[in-house]
Amino acid sequence: MTNPIMTEQNNKTQSDEELLMEKLRSILLKEERQKVQRLETIVETKKNLSEKVDPIIEEHIQRLKTEFPDHYKQVVDRIVEQKIKDSSEEILNTIYPVFGQMIKKYIALQFQLLRESIDQQIKNTFSTKGVIGNIKARLFGIKTSDVIISNINKPIISEVFVIERDSGLLKGSASAVSTIDQDVVAGMLTAIKAFVEDAFDGGQQNLGMIEYDTHRIFLQNFPNYYIAVAMSGSISTTEKSNLTDRLLAFADKEINNTLFASSEESFKHISEQLEIYFIGKEIQLLT
Amino acid sequence: MISKKVILTGSFGVGKTSLFNQFIYSKFSDRYLTTIGVKVNKKTLEIGGKELSMLLWDIAGEVAQDKVPTSYFLGASGVIYVCDLTRPSTYKNLDKDIEYLKGIINGGIIKIVANKSDLVSAEDIERIKSEIPLPIDTITSAKTGDNVNDLFHALGAELID
Ligand SMILES: Nc1nc2c(ncn2[C@@H]2O[C@H](COP(=O)(O)OP(=O)(O)O)[C@@H](O)[C@H]2O)c(=O)[nH]1
Numbered sequence: 392m393t394n395p396i397m398t399e400q401n402n403k404t405q406s407d408e409e410l411l412m413e414k415l416r417s418i419l420l421k422e423e424r425q426k427v428q429r430l431e432t433i434v435e436t437k438k439n440l441s442e443k444v445d446p447i448i449e450e451h452i453q454r455l456k457t458e459f460p461d462h463y464k465q466v467v468d469r470i471v472e473q474k475i476k477d478s479s480e481e482i483l484n485t486i487y488p489v490f491g492q493m494i495k496k497y498i499a500l501q502f503q504l505l506r507e508s509i510d511q512q513i514k515n516t517f518s519t520k521g522v523i524g525n526i527k528a529r530l531f532g533i534k535t536s537d538v539i540i541s542n543i544n545k546p547i548i549s550e551v552f553v554i555e556r557d558s559g560l561l562k563g564s565a566s567a568v569s570t571i572d573q574d575v576v577a578g579m580l581t582a583i584k585a586f587v588e589d590a591f592d593g594g595q596q597n598l599g600m601i602e603y604d605t606h607r608i609f610l611q612n613f614p615n616y617y618i619a620v621a622m623s624g625s626i627s628t629t630e631k632s633n634l635t636d637r638l639l640a641f642a643d644k645e646i647n648n649t650l651f652a653s654s655e656e657s658f659k660h661i662s663e664q665l666e667i668y669f670i671g672k673e674i675q676l677l678t
Numbered sequence: 679m680i681s682k683k684v685i686l687t688g689s690f691g692v693g694k695t696s697l698f699n700q701f702i703y704s705k706f707s708d709r710y711l712t713t714i715g716v717k718v719n720k721k722t723l724e725i726g727g728k729e730l731s732m733l734l735w736d737i738a739g740e741v742a743q744d745k746v747p748t749s750y751f752l753g754a755s756g757v758i759y760v761c762d763l764t765r766p767s768t769y770k771n772l773d774k775d776i777e778y779l780k781g782i783i784n785g786g787i788i789k790i791v792a793n794k795s796d797l798v799s800a801e802d803i804e805r806i807k808s809e810i811p812l813p814i815d816t817i818t819s820a821k822t823g824d825n826v827n828d829l830f831h832a833l834g835a836e837l838i839d
Pocket residue numbers: 688689690691692693694695696697739793794795796797818819820821822
């Protein structure tokens with residue numbers, strides 16, 4: 392179907408057209424082309440420029456690096472030292488939640504690894520499902536029952552208190568129920584805590600939980616205050632861990648150094664936030 | 679609202695709990711006192727237009743102050759040390775006890791109270807005062823209520839200063 396003549400003609404026409412187009416382009420795009428040319432030279436010059444300038448900057452940086460400590464180290468050291476001295480309590484309160492979080496995660500991980508290695512060992516040693524099941528149940532009996540219990544009796548937070556450690560003075564609270572005087576509860580809790588800690592641990596350990604009937608008070612300690620969480624229902628290890636995470640996050644975000652200034656504003660803020668973070672919440676669902 | 683922790687202390691039977699109960703209608707049973715050695719209660723006072731919430735810790739009496747767990751005293755802004763006008767043994771170690779307390783509560787206010795004034799004559803009181811190694815701040819009777827309110831209000835006024 393191809394006609395050679397037609398094709399040649401076509402080719403010729405095409406190349407003519409192209410030439411024409413090229414001319415047209417160079418006329419229309421002359422300015423654009425010039426711009427591109429200019430930019431190219433700028434980039435080129437800059438490159439040249441930076442080749443010349445960089446070593447000088449580098450030298451300055453190096454000199455600053457070596458000389459800065461000599462000139463300013465003492466001054467900086469003194470400022471930092473003074474700052475830490477002035478606010479050691481603040482610093483402690485600020486870093487404590489972070490440390491707590493880190494240590495907790497580390498321990499949790501170690502336990503997880505231990506459990507996995509035990510699991511593996513059991514699998515390797517025994518073959519019958521029944522035997523494994525039995526041993527697993529014994530080894531992790533607490534966990535299994537925790538799961539069963541938590542499904543029946545989900546822990547719900549009813550009251551939360553932020554309490555100054557030594558004085559037992561209330562620094563904020565929230566409650567789903569109207570109970571007896573919260574200042575008094577804070578004081579009594581502190582007394583009970585001090586009593587138990589003095590009596591059994593020589594003051595080195597902190598009381599972490601008070602349990603009675605179907606109620607529990609979970610205590611999370613910080614350097615100079617603690618948070619008491621009252622709840623109904625039983626709490627599993629996972630839920631305890633969830634709660635701790637939430638408490639550390641709360642402490643990190645909502646409790647600052649104004650806490651011990653005993654201002655009404657701080658009391659109000661802490662109380663409002665406690666309500667939002669915890670009250671009426673199912674611990675299982677805390678994130 | 680300002681909150682302050684105040685501790686009642688002194689030998690067994692001098693009348694600490696009676697002073698506490700005279701001052702505050704107590705909602706809690708004294709059961710706590712014997713079980714954990716302390717009972718906390720609150721009284722809100724109005725002093726010079728300011729509200730003060732006084733958290734009072736009633737400590738189960740011990741013969742010597744250093745037998746009471748130190749942690750009970752920590753963070754206290756005030757201490758009421760009570761002795762019994764009818765029993766010299768309750769005030770013979772007063773100076774030593776006060777010295778000890780000052781060491782723990784650093785900077786807090788300490789009030790020395792001689793209780794059971796209804797049981798002794800005015801002359802006896804004068805004589806006892808001269809026997810006690812430190813000046814007494816208030817002489818009270820938890821039974822008749824004499825000076826009890828004054829005691830707490832005077833302390834309250836100093837606390838909010
Ligand atoms: N007559 C009299 N008896 C008192 C007074 N204060 C306390 N008592 C009595 O002394 C005893 C011990 O009092 P209590 O308050 O338990 O002493 P605490 O051990 O220091 O708490 C009780 O029998 C009281 O009734 C007082 O001012 N006058």
